[in-house]
Amino acid sequence: MEKTTAPKILMVEDDMIIAADISMQLTKLGYEVVGINTRGEDALKTIENNRPDLILMDIILSGKMNGIEAARIILEKFQVPVIFLTSNSDDATFQQALTAKPYAFISKPFQKSGLERTLQLAFQRIAVEQESETVNELNDHVSAMEDRLFIRHKNQMVKVLLSDILYAEAERTYCKIYTEKQTYLLSVPLRNIESQLPSDTFVRVHRSYVVNLHKIDAISENHEYLMIQSHQVPIARRSKEEVVKRLKMI
Amino acid sequence: MLRQPTPKILILESQMIIAADVSLQLSKLGYDVIGINTHSGEALKTIENNRPDIVLINIEWQVETEALRTARIILETFRIPVIFLSANTDKELFKSIIEARPYAFIAKPFEKKDLQRGVETTLKRMAAEGLWANHIKLV
Structure with a gap:
């Protein structure tokens, strides 16, 4: 992807001389330094008003909060990638810093080439992650395996047996899967789910509904809708024949 | 919460x-080094048979183009994160390295803590990208 504007970086560093020196180097490397804050509290305000693409965060800051605490708040509230600048680093500090999920660490003192490389690598990774997020939404939310689906649900892949699925319902670009016990909302279109389901058991009865034939409890007299437990599912006019035929087969 | 297994690392050098x-430094840091390979053919065989979580590649391992080619296979076909080590500071080379999309780059000479930072930030990215968590959940 071509970047039209320079990536925006926020510096959070208590030593203004070091901060000014780094921001000069960053500018020379073609980055836009959107600001320098010496306190974490101020940095959070800056981010709220002018969201940078990346934050260079010193661990020791003036003010009440240290860089790790600030970075954790940033991860939670803003999800702006953080790189830590550190001079000393005992193991306890390092383990704590990791909880803020930084993209890299830069040791002070550092060389310009090291700074440049770390930033390039971080921006590359950010781009890859943004790309794959889009791809994930299309493919990875569901994967099929013989008698089951794995569905991304609250950041985990959850197993759902096909025989437990009642039906799936489209909701604009989303899709809901109903099982006897639970309902799953997925950020993928219904047709992606449909393609993962075996066509001998699952039938598209309506633009917005794919049902499990084995779960149908009743069908209305003129075949306008069918019942699955207490759910009423509409049948599209042009699907009526197909649905009735498939039901007779079972 | 599931307990995180020890990350398995393969070294190409x-x-x-x-x-x-x-390898000694990585073991001291608590990682599981599953092997050291000196040739690219062997490396891919090792990966097929005993899938590592991370592959550490010294860019001087082979001719640079060969090392990069192997790295791309590992990253794109096997979808295993790669960390590069290099003493070379050439700008063009670094550009090619970036294009292969590694997870970290460690400049030589390095200390133990640089290795640790490289591996740990890579694991964090893997978790964020679902590589590390999926690994625990599904395999």
């Missing part, structure tokens, strides 16, 4: 003395 040193 032509000089055994360096590789052994890196």
